[in-house]
Amino acid sequence: MREIIRNLIRLLLFLFIEVFVLHKMPHLHRFISPSLYFLFLLWLPFSVSPRFLLWIGLATGLVIDYFLQSPGLHASACLWLCFLRPFLIGVLAPRESSEFNYREPSPQSLLWAPYLIYVTILTLVHHTWLTFLEWLSFGSFGDFLIKVFASTAISLLMIIPIELLFPRSLRFRTNVGG
Amino acid sequence: MRNVILFIGRYLTFFTFLFLQIVSLWFLYSFNQFHQARFSQTANELTGAVNKRYKNFENFFLQGEENRRLHRVNDSLLNLLSQQVATTDTSSRLVTDTLLIDSTRQYRRYFFRPASVVFNSTSSEKNYIQLDRGSLHGITENMSVLNADGSAVGIVVHVSPHFAQVMSLLHVRQKVNVSLQQTGDFGTLEWDGKDPGLLLLKGLPKSVPVKMGDPVVASKYSYNFPPGYPVGTIAEIIIDKSTNFYLLKVKPAARFNNLQYVFVVENLQYAEQTTLDQETRKKIEDAKRSSR
Numbered sequence: 001m002r003e004i005i006r007n008l009i010r011l012l013l014f015l016f017i018e019v020f021v022l023h024k025m026p027h028l029h030r031f032i033s034p035s036l037y038f039l040f041l042l043w044l045p046f047s048v049s050p051r052f053l054l055w056i057g058l059a060t061g062l063v064i065d066y067f068l069q070s071p072g073l074h075a076s077a078c079l080w081l082c083f084l085r086p087f088l089i090g091v092l093a094p095r096e097s098s099e100f101n102y103r104e105p106s107p108q109s110l111l112w113a114p115y116l117i118y119v120t121i122l123t124l125v126h127h128t129w130l131t132f133l134e135w136l137s138f139g140s141f142g143d144f145l146i147k148v149f150a151s152t153a154i155s156l157l158m159i160i161p162i163e164l165l166f167p168r169s170l171r172f173r174t175n176v177g178g
Numbered sequence: 179m180r181n182v183i184l185f186i187g188r189y190l191t192f193f194t195f196l197f198l199q200i201v202s203l204w205f206l207y208s209f210n211q212f213h214q215a216r217f218s219q220t221a222n223e224l225t226g227a228v229n230k231r232y233k234n235f236e237n238f239f240l241q242g243e244e245n246r247r248l249h250r251v252n253d254s255l256l257n258l259l260s261q262q263v264a265t266t267d268t269s270s271r272l273v274t275d276t277l278l279i280d281s282t283r284q285y286r287r288y289f290f291r292p293a294s295v296v297f298n299s300t301s302s303e304k305n306y307i308q309l310d311r312g313s314l315h316g317i318t319e320n321m322s323v324l325n326a327d328g329s330a331v332g333i334v335v336h337v338s339p340h341f342a343q344v345m346s347l348l349h350v351r352q353k354v355n356v357s358l359q360q361t362g363d364f365g366t367l368e369w370d371g372k373d374p375g376l377l378l379l380k381g382l383p384k385s386v387p388v389k390m391g392d393p394v395v396a397s398k399y400s401y402n403f404p405p406g407y408p409v410g411t412i413a414e415i416i417i418d419k420s421t422n423f424y425l426l427k428v429k430p431a432a433r434f435n436n437l438q439y440v441f442v443v444e445n446l447q448y449a450e451q452t453t454l455d456q457e458t459r460k461k462i463e464d465a466k467r468s469s470r
Contacts, residue, residue: 020232023299026435030372033301050191058198062205066221067228068299069306069343072205079202083195133206134303139371 019067031150045104050086057082077129127151226341229296288404289444295437303371307344313337322402324441329431357397364397379426
Protein backbone atom coordinates (compact mmCIF):
# COMPACT_ATOMS: atom_id res chain seq x y z
CA MET A 1 0.00 0.00 0.00
CA ARG A 2 2.76 2.42 0.97
CA GLU A 3 4.56 1.42 -2.19
CA ILE A 4 1.54 2.33 -4.34
CA ILE A 5 1.07 5.73 -2.71
CA ARG A 6 4.77 6.47 -3.01
CA ASN A 7 4.71 5.70 -6.72
CA LEU A 8 1.52 7.70 -7.29
CA ILE A 9 3.07 10.78 -5.67
CA ARG A 10 6.15 10.24 -7.80
CA LEU A 11 3.98 10.07 -10.94
CA LEU A 12 2.19 13.32 -10.06
CA LEU A 13 5.52 15.03 -9.38
CA PHE A 14 7.03 13.89 -12.68
CA LEU A 15 3.84 14.87 -14.52
CA PHE A 16 4.01 18.36 -13.01
CA ILE A 17 7.68 18.78 -13.88
CA GLU A 18 7.17 17.50 -17.44
CA VAL A 19 4.08 19.58 -18.28
CA PHE A 20 4.60 22.76 -16.31
CA VAL A 21 8.39 23.08 -16.15
CA LEU A 22 10.15 21.27 -19.00
CA HIS A 23 7.42 21.98 -21.55
CA LYS A 24 6.87 25.57 -20.42
CA MET A 25 10.41 26.84 -20.27
CA PRO A 26 11.81 28.78 -23.23
CA HIS A 27 12.89 26.67 -26.11
CA LEU A 28 16.58 25.70 -25.76
CA HIS A 29 17.22 24.72 -29.35
CA ARG A 30 15.15 23.07 -32.04
CA PHE A 31 17.07 19.80 -31.59
CA ILE A 32 16.89 19.69 -27.82
CA SER A 33 13.63 18.75 -26.11
CA PRO A 34 14.38 17.59 -22.57
CA SER A 35 12.13 15.00 -21.01
CA LEU A 36 12.18 13.41 -17.58
CA TYR A 37 8.84 11.74 -16.84
CA PHE A 38 9.96 8.26 -18.01
CA LEU A 39 12.22 8.10 -14.94
CA PHE A 40 9.01 7.14 -13.12
CA LEU A 41 8.88 3.92 -15.18
CA LEU A 42 12.59 3.23 -14.62
CA TRP A 43 12.09 3.55 -10.86
CA LEU A 44 9.13 1.17 -10.56
CA PRO A 45 9.76 -1.75 -8.16
CA PHE A 46 11.26 -5.03 -9.32
CA SER A 47 8.14 -6.84 -8.11
CA VAL A 48 5.86 -5.42 -10.85
CA SER A 49 5.11 -8.17 -13.38
CA PRO A 50 6.15 -7.50 -16.99
CA ARG A 51 2.56 -7.58 -18.22
CA PHE A 52 1.28 -5.15 -15.59
CA LEU A 53 4.29 -2.94 -16.35
CA LEU A 54 2.99 -2.57 -19.93
CA TRP A 55 -0.39 -1.34 -18.70
CA ILE A 56 1.28 1.15 -16.34
CA GLY A 57 3.41 2.36 -19.27
CA LEU A 58 0.37 2.89 -21.49
CA ALA A 59 -1.48 4.80 -18.72
CA THR A 60 1.52 7.03 -17.93
CA GLY A 61 2.10 7.79 -21.60
CA LEU A 62 -1.55 8.64 -22.22
CA VAL A 63 -1.74 11.00 -19.21
CA ILE A 64 1.31 12.88 -20.51
CA ASP A 65 -0.15 12.81 -24.03
CA TYR A 66 -3.44 14.38 -23.05
CA PHE A 67 -1.59 17.22 -21.32
CA LEU A 68 0.80 17.78 -24.22
CA GLN A 69 -1.97 17.27 -26.80
CA SER A 70 -0.46 14.44 -28.82
CA PRO A 71 -2.63 11.37 -28.02
CA GLY A 72 -0.69 8.08 -28.43
CA LEU A 73 2.79 9.51 -29.04
CA HIS A 74 4.35 9.18 -25.59
CA ALA A 75 2.21 6.12 -24.82
CA SER A 76 3.83 4.26 -27.70
CA ALA A 77 7.36 5.20 -26.58
CA CYS A 78 6.55 4.22 -22.97
CA LEU A 79 5.39 0.80 -24.15
CA TRP A 80 8.77 0.14 -25.79
CA LEU A 81 10.49 1.21 -22.61
CA CYS A 82 8.32 -1.04 -20.43
CA PHE A 83 8.69 -3.98 -22.78
CA LEU A 84 12.49 -3.83 -22.77
CA ARG A 85 12.93 -3.04 -19.06
CA PRO A 86 12.58 -6.61 -17.67
CA PHE A 87 15.11 -7.98 -20.20
CA LEU A 88 17.66 -5.30 -19.33
CA ILE A 89 17.23 -5.87 -15.61
CA GLY A 90 17.61 -9.61 -16.21
CA VAL A 91 20.90 -9.04 -18.00
CA LEU A 92 22.35 -6.31 -15.80
CA ALA A 93 21.26 -7.22 -12.28
CA PRO A 94 23.17 -9.79 -10.25
CA ARG A 95 20.12 -11.82 -9.33
CA GLU A 96 20.84 -12.85 -5.73
CA SER A 97 22.00 -9.49 -4.48
CA SER A 98 19.65 -6.96 -6.03
CA GLU A 99 16.21 -8.32 -6.77
CA PHE A 100 15.92 -9.93 -3.38
CA ASN A 101 17.48 -7.25 -1.25
CA TYR A 102 16.28 -4.06 -2.90
CA ARG A 103 12.89 -2.84 -3.96
CA GLU A 104 13.62 -0.94 -7.13
CA PRO A 105 16.41 -0.20 -9.63
CA SER A 106 18.80 2.44 -8.29
CA PRO A 107 22.55 3.11 -8.47
CA GLN A 108 22.82 1.34 -5.12
CA SER A 109 20.92 -1.78 -6.08
CA LEU A 110 22.39 -2.30 -9.56
CA LEU A 111 25.73 -0.52 -8.90
CA TRP A 112 26.65 2.60 -10.80
CA ALA A 113 28.02 1.20 -14.06
CA PRO A 114 25.18 -1.26 -14.84
CA TYR A 115 22.62 1.30 -13.67
CA LEU A 116 24.00 3.92 -16.08
CA ILE A 117 23.87 1.42 -18.93
CA TYR A 118 20.27 0.60 -17.97
CA VAL A 119 19.25 4.27 -17.91
CA THR A 120 21.16 5.20 -21.08
CA ILE A 121 19.73 2.37 -23.18
CA LEU A 122 16.14 2.96 -22.10
CA THR A 123 16.42 6.75 -22.52
CA LEU A 124 17.83 6.22 -26.00
CA VAL A 125 14.99 3.81 -26.86
CA HIS A 126 12.39 6.27 -25.59
CA HIS A 127 13.76 9.25 -27.50
CA THR A 128 14.46 7.27 -30.67
CA TRP A 129 10.89 6.04 -30.91
CA LEU A 130 9.43 9.43 -29.99
CA THR A 131 11.52 11.27 -32.56
CA PHE A 132 10.94 8.54 -35.13
CA LEU A 133 7.17 8.97 -34.92
CA GLU A 134 7.55 12.74 -35.24
CA TRP A 135 9.99 12.34 -38.11
CA LEU A 136 7.55 10.11 -40.04
CA SER A 137 5.25 13.07 -40.46
CA PHE A 138 7.86 15.79 -40.74
CA GLY A 139 11.59 16.46 -41.07
CA SER A 140 14.82 15.07 -42.53
CA PHE A 141 16.93 12.06 -41.52
CA GLY A 142 19.91 14.13 -40.35
CA ASP A 143 17.65 16.14 -38.09
CA PHE A 144 16.22 12.90 -36.74
CA LEU A 145 19.64 11.50 -35.70
CA ILE A 146 20.87 14.74 -34.16
CA LYS A 147 17.62 15.22 -32.30
CA VAL A 148 17.70 11.71 -30.83
CA PHE A 149 21.24 12.08 -29.51
CA ALA A 150 20.84 15.67 -28.31
CA SER A 151 17.62 14.87 -26.44
CA THR A 152 19.10 11.72 -24.91
CA ALA A 153 22.18 13.64 -23.80
CA ILE A 154 20.20 16.44 -22.15
CA SER A 155 17.91 13.93 -20.43
CA LEU A 156 20.90 11.98 -19.05
CA LEU A 157 22.43 15.26 -17.98
CA MET A 158 19.37 15.82 -15.80
CA ILE A 159 18.96 12.22 -14.59
CA ILE A 160 22.50 11.79 -13.20
CA PRO A 161 22.36 14.85 -10.89
CA ILE A 162 18.90 13.75 -9.76
CA GLU A 163 20.30 10.36 -8.77
CA LEU A 164 23.18 12.05 -6.92
CA LEU A 165 21.01 14.65 -5.20
CA PHE A 166 18.14 12.40 -4.16
CA PRO A 167 19.51 8.98 -3.27
CA ARG A 168 16.48 6.79 -2.64
CA SER A 169 16.68 5.16 0.77
CA LEU A 170 17.85 1.58 0.60
CA ARG A 171 15.09 -0.58 1.92
CA PHE A 172 16.00 -4.15 2.61
CA ARG A 173 13.18 -6.54 2.14
CA THR A 174 13.31 -8.66 5.26
CA ASN A 175 10.85 -10.70 7.23
CA VAL A 176 10.79 -8.19 10.04
CA GLY A 177 8.37 -5.36 9.24
CA GLY A 178 9.00 -3.35 6.13
CA MET B 179 -5.06 -25.99 -31.41
CA ARG B 180 -3.63 -26.81 -28.01
CA ASN B 181 -0.20 -25.88 -29.28
CA VAL B 182 -1.47 -22.51 -30.49
CA ILE B 183 -2.96 -21.73 -27.08
CA LEU B 184 0.27 -22.86 -25.40
CA PHE B 185 2.28 -20.66 -27.77
CA ILE B 186 0.13 -17.61 -27.03
CA GLY B 187 0.25 -18.36 -23.30
CA ARG B 188 4.02 -18.55 -23.37
CA TYR B 189 4.45 -15.24 -25.14
CA LEU B 190 1.51 -13.48 -23.52
CA THR B 191 3.64 -10.52 -22.45
CA PHE B 192 4.85 -10.03 -25.99
CA PHE B 193 1.32 -10.19 -27.37
CA THR B 194 0.10 -7.74 -24.73
CA PHE B 195 2.89 -5.41 -25.83
CA LEU B 196 1.94 -5.81 -29.47
CA PHE B 197 -1.73 -5.20 -28.75
CA LEU B 198 -1.11 -2.08 -26.63
CA GLN B 199 1.37 -0.73 -29.16
CA ILE B 200 -1.28 -1.05 -31.89
CA VAL B 201 -3.81 0.68 -29.62
CA SER B 202 -1.49 3.62 -28.97
CA LEU B 203 -0.50 3.98 -32.63
CA TRP B 204 -4.17 3.85 -33.54
CA PHE B 205 -4.71 6.72 -31.07
CA LEU B 206 -1.92 8.62 -32.80
CA TYR B 207 -3.06 8.11 -36.39
CA SER B 208 -6.84 7.73 -36.20
CA PHE B 209 -7.26 11.48 -35.87
CA ASN B 210 -7.80 13.80 -38.75
CA GLN B 211 -4.28 14.80 -39.72
CA PHE B 212 -5.05 18.46 -40.17
CA HIS B 213 -7.08 18.85 -37.01
CA GLN B 214 -4.87 16.82 -34.74
CA ALA B 215 -6.19 18.91 -31.91
CA ARG B 216 -9.32 16.77 -32.13
CA PHE B 217 -9.43 14.30 -29.33
CA SER B 218 -11.96 13.27 -26.77
CA GLN B 219 -13.77 16.21 -25.28
CA THR B 220 -13.64 14.73 -21.78
CA ALA B 221 -9.85 14.73 -21.80
CA ASN B 222 -9.88 18.26 -23.13
CA GLU B 223 -12.13 19.42 -20.30
CA LEU B 224 -10.03 17.64 -17.66
CA THR B 225 -6.62 18.93 -18.76
CA GLY B 226 -8.25 22.32 -19.32
CA ALA B 227 -9.37 22.46 -15.68
CA VAL B 228 -5.85 21.63 -14.42
CA ASN B 229 -4.23 24.07 -16.83
CA LYS B 230 -6.60 26.82 -15.72
CA ARG B 231 -5.61 26.42 -12.08
CA TYR B 232 -1.93 26.57 -12.97
CA LYS B 233 -2.52 29.63 -15.11
CA ASN B 234 -4.28 31.47 -12.29
CA PHE B 235 -1.20 30.91 -10.18
CA GLU B 236 1.20 31.92 -12.95
CA ASN B 237 -0.73 35.09 -13.82
CA PHE B 238 0.15 36.53 -10.45
CA PHE B 239 3.78 36.78 -11.50
CA LEU B 240 3.19 38.16 -14.99
CA GLN B 241 0.86 41.07 -14.35
CA GLY B 242 3.44 43.78 -14.94
CA GLU B 243 4.07 42.73 -18.53
CA GLU B 244 0.35 42.41 -19.21
CA ASN B 245 -0.35 45.85 -17.76
CA ARG B 246 2.17 47.40 -20.11
CA ARG B 247 0.57 45.66 -23.07
CA LEU B 248 -2.95 46.73 -22.09
CA HIS B 249 -1.72 50.25 -21.64
CA ARG B 250 -0.41 50.21 -25.19
CA VAL B 251 -3.76 49.02 -26.52
CA ASN B 252 -5.65 51.66 -24.54
CA ASP B 253 -3.30 54.23 -25.93
CA SER B 254 -4.01 53.24 -29.50
CA LEU B 255 -7.77 53.04 -28.87
CA LEU B 256 -7.87 56.51 -27.33
CA ASN B 257 -6.53 57.83 -30.59
CA LEU B 258 -9.53 56.45 -32.40
CA LEU B 259 -12.11 58.29 -30.29
CA SER B 260 -14.28 60.68 -32.23
CA GLN B 261 -13.36 63.47 -29.83
CA GLN B 262 -9.82 63.39 -31.14
CA VAL B 263 -10.94 64.19 -34.67
CA ALA B 264 -12.13 67.62 -35.67
CA THR B 265 -14.30 68.16 -38.74
CA THR B 266 -13.13 71.04 -40.86
CA ASP B 267 -15.16 70.30 -43.96
CA THR B 268 -18.42 72.26 -43.91
CA SER B 269 -19.26 71.99 -47.57
CA SER B 270 -20.61 68.47 -47.47
CA ARG B 271 -24.31 67.95 -48.09
CA LEU B 272 -26.61 65.05 -47.78
CA VAL B 273 -27.82 63.62 -51.06
CA THR B 274 -30.90 61.47 -50.92
CA ASP B 275 -31.36 59.01 -53.72
CA THR B 276 -34.16 56.60 -54.41
CA LEU B 277 -32.14 53.38 -54.36
CA LEU B 278 -33.59 50.73 -52.11
CA ILE B 279 -30.18 49.68 -50.86
CA ASP B 280 -28.44 52.35 -48.90
CA SER B 281 -24.84 52.20 -49.96
CA THR B 282 -23.65 54.23 -47.00
CA ARG B 283 -25.13 51.84 -44.48
CA GLN B 284 -22.48 50.20 -42.36
CA TYR B 285 -22.49 46.59 -41.35
CA ARG B 286 -20.39 44.76 -38.85
CA ARG B 287 -17.79 42.42 -40.30
CA TYR B 288 -15.75 41.25 -37.32
CA PHE B 289 -16.76 40.47 -33.77
CA PHE B 290 -14.14 40.40 -31.01
CA ARG B 291 -14.42 38.21 -27.93
CA PRO B 292 -11.86 38.29 -25.11
CA ALA B 293 -10.33 35.03 -23.82
CA SER B 294 -7.40 34.02 -21.68
CA VAL B 295 -4.76 31.44 -22.55
CA VAL B 296 -4.64 28.40 -20.26
CA PHE B 297 -2.14 26.24 -22.14
CA ASN B 298 0.57 27.22 -24.54
CA SER B 299 3.69 25.69 -26.03
CA THR B 300 6.42 26.77 -28.43
CA SER B 301 8.81 23.83 -28.13
CA SER B 302 7.10 21.38 -30.48
CA GLU B 303 6.78 21.39 -34.26
CA LYS B 304 3.01 21.40 -33.89
CA ASN B 305 2.09 23.93 -31.24
CA TYR B 306 -1.42 24.32 -29.94
CA ILE B 307 -2.82 26.92 -27.55
CA GLN B 308 -5.78 26.29 -25.26
CA LEU B 309 -8.23 29.09 -24.39
CA ASP B 310 -10.72 29.21 -21.53
CA ARG B 311 -13.66 29.99 -23.83
CA GLY B 312 -15.56 27.28 -25.68
CA SER B 313 -18.69 26.61 -27.68
CA LEU B 314 -20.85 27.76 -24.72
CA HIS B 315 -19.31 31.21 -25.14
CA GLY B 316 -19.91 31.26 -28.87
CA ILE B 317 -16.47 30.19 -30.08
CA THR B 318 -16.48 28.08 -33.22
CA GLU B 319 -13.83 26.62 -35.49
CA ASN B 320 -11.96 28.84 -37.98
CA MET B 321 -12.13 31.98 -35.86
CA SER B 322 -8.82 33.82 -35.73
CA VAL B 323 -6.98 34.69 -32.54
CA LEU B 324 -5.17 37.99 -31.91
CA ASN B 325 -2.90 38.84 -29.00
CA ALA B 326 -3.89 41.60 -26.53
CA ASP B 327 -1.96 44.14 -28.64
CA GLY B 328 -3.64 43.02 -31.87
CA SER B 329 -0.87 40.85 -33.32
CA ALA B 330 -1.83 37.58 -35.05
CA VAL B 331 -1.55 34.39 -32.96
CA GLY B 332 -3.43 31.54 -34.65
CA ILE B 333 -6.71 29.97 -35.73
CA VAL B 334 -9.24 28.02 -33.64
CA VAL B 335 -9.32 24.41 -34.82
CA HIS B 336 -11.48 22.64 -32.24
CA VAL B 337 -13.84 23.53 -29.41
CA SER B 338 -15.35 21.79 -26.39
CA PRO B 339 -18.07 23.38 -24.20
CA HIS B 340 -15.66 25.39 -22.03
CA PHE B 341 -12.35 25.36 -23.90
CA ALA B 342 -11.02 25.96 -27.39
CA GLN B 343 -7.88 24.66 -29.09
CA VAL B 344 -5.96 27.09 -31.28
CA MET B 345 -3.46 26.12 -33.96
CA SER B 346 -0.65 28.60 -33.36
CA LEU B 347 1.25 30.32 -36.18
CA LEU B 348 4.10 28.12 -34.91
CA HIS B 349 2.62 24.99 -36.44
CA VAL B 350 4.07 23.31 -39.51
CA ARG B 351 0.65 22.93 -41.12
CA GLN B 352 -0.42 26.53 -40.53
CA LYS B 353 -0.85 28.71 -43.63
CA VAL B 354 -1.99 32.31 -43.36
CA ASN B 355 -2.56 34.83 -46.12
CA VAL B 356 -0.58 37.99 -45.29
CA SER B 357 0.49 41.13 -47.14
CA LEU B 358 3.13 43.84 -46.97
CA GLN B 359 1.78 46.94 -45.29
CA GLN B 360 3.42 49.36 -47.72
CA THR B 361 2.54 47.81 -51.07
CA GLY B 362 -0.34 45.46 -50.25
CA ASP B 363 1.21 42.54 -52.16
CA PHE B 364 0.23 39.27 -50.60
CA GLY B 365 2.01 36.00 -49.82
CA THR B 366 1.64 32.95 -47.63
CA LEU B 367 3.00 32.79 -44.11
CA GLU B 368 4.27 29.37 -43.00
CA TRP B 369 6.59 27.90 -40.40
CA ASP B 370 9.31 25.30 -40.96
CA GLY B 371 9.31 24.03 -37.36
CA LYS B 372 12.85 25.19 -36.71
CA ASP B 373 13.19 28.53 -34.97
CA PRO B 374 10.12 29.79 -33.05
CA GLY B 375 11.47 33.33 -33.51
CA LEU B 376 11.26 33.26 -37.33
CA LEU B 377 8.32 32.57 -39.66
CA LEU B 378 8.58 32.12 -43.43
CA LEU B 379 6.85 34.32 -45.99
CA LYS B 380 6.59 32.70 -49.40
CA GLY B 381 5.07 33.54 -52.76
CA LEU B 382 5.97 37.23 -52.87
CA PRO B 383 7.24 38.10 -56.38
CA LYS B 384 10.70 39.67 -56.72
CA SER B 385 9.25 42.67 -58.52
CA VAL B 386 7.97 43.97 -55.19
CA PRO B 387 10.43 46.19 -53.31
CA VAL B 388 11.16 44.72 -49.87
CA LYS B 389 13.35 46.16 -47.12
CA MET B 390 14.49 44.75 -43.81
CA GLY B 391 12.06 45.77 -41.05
CA ASP B 392 9.07 46.21 -43.37
CA PRO B 393 5.86 45.47 -41.47
CA VAL B 394 3.79 42.45 -42.53
CA VAL B 395 0.06 42.54 -41.79
CA ALA B 396 -2.94 40.24 -42.17
CA SER B 397 -4.14 40.31 -45.77
CA LYS B 398 -7.47 41.61 -47.04
CA TYR B 399 -7.95 38.24 -48.71
CA SER B 400 -7.82 36.20 -45.52
CA TYR B 401 -11.10 34.57 -44.53
CA ASN B 402 -10.07 34.34 -40.87
CA PHE B 403 -7.99 37.35 -39.91
CA PRO B 404 -9.27 40.92 -39.92
CA PRO B 405 -7.12 42.89 -42.41
CA GLY B 406 -4.36 45.24 -41.30
CA TYR B 407 -3.53 43.67 -37.96
CA PRO B 408 0.24 43.21 -37.49
CA VAL B 409 1.79 39.80 -38.09
CA GLY B 410 5.50 40.64 -37.92
CA THR B 411 8.42 42.44 -39.50
CA ILE B 412 10.82 41.28 -42.22
CA ALA B 413 13.96 39.99 -40.50
CA GLU B 414 15.90 38.37 -43.34
CA ILE B 415 15.70 38.44 -47.14
CA ILE B 416 16.91 35.34 -48.94
CA ILE B 417 17.17 35.70 -52.70
CA ASP B 418 16.86 32.38 -54.43
CA LYS B 419 18.13 32.72 -58.03
CA SER B 420 16.12 29.74 -59.25
CA THR B 421 12.68 31.23 -58.67
CA ASN B 422 10.89 34.50 -59.20
CA PHE B 423 9.80 34.65 -55.59
CA TYR B 424 11.44 35.87 -52.44
CA LEU B 425 11.99 33.66 -49.44
CA LEU B 426 11.50 36.02 -46.52
CA LYS B 427 11.97 35.40 -42.84
CA VAL B 428 9.53 37.25 -40.62
CA LYS B 429 9.96 38.05 -36.96
CA PRO B 430 6.51 37.51 -35.41
CA ALA B 431 4.90 40.51 -33.72
CA ALA B 432 3.26 38.36 -31.03
CA ARG B 433 5.56 37.00 -28.34
CA PHE B 434 4.39 33.40 -28.26
CA ASN B 435 6.21 32.63 -25.03
CA ASN B 436 4.06 34.80 -22.82
CA LEU B 437 0.59 34.92 -24.30
CA GLN B 438 -2.00 35.66 -21.62
CA TYR B 439 -5.06 37.53 -22.81
CA VAL B 440 -6.15 37.24 -26.42
CA PHE B 441 -9.05 38.22 -28.66
CA VAL B 442 -10.99 35.60 -30.58
CA VAL B 443 -12.18 37.28 -33.77
CA GLU B 444 -15.19 36.03 -35.65
CA ASN B 445 -15.60 36.89 -39.32
CA LEU B 446 -19.38 37.23 -39.52
CA GLN B 447 -19.32 36.61 -43.28
CA TYR B 448 -17.08 33.53 -43.02
CA ALA B 449 -19.77 30.96 -43.78
CA GLU B 450 -21.12 32.96 -46.71
CA GLN B 451 -17.67 33.51 -48.23
CA THR B 452 -16.51 29.90 -47.96
CA THR B 453 -19.82 28.48 -49.18
CA LEU B 454 -19.77 30.76 -52.20
CA ASP B 455 -16.18 29.74 -52.91
CA GLN B 456 -16.97 26.03 -52.71
CA GLU B 457 -20.14 26.34 -54.76
CA THR B 458 -18.33 28.28 -57.45
CA ARG B 459 -15.66 25.62 -57.76
CA LYS B 460 -18.32 22.91 -57.86
CA LYS B 461 -20.34 24.76 -60.49
CA ILE B 462 -17.35 25.26 -62.77
CA GLU B 463 -16.13 21.68 -62.31
CA ASP B 464 -19.61 20.28 -63.08
CA ALA B 465 -19.92 22.44 -66.18
CA LYS B 466 -16.57 21.17 -67.42
CA ARG B 467 -17.52 17.56 -66.83
CA SER B 468 -20.91 17.77 -68.59
CA SER B 469 -19.47 19.55 -71.62
CA ARG B 470 -17.18 16.63 -72.35
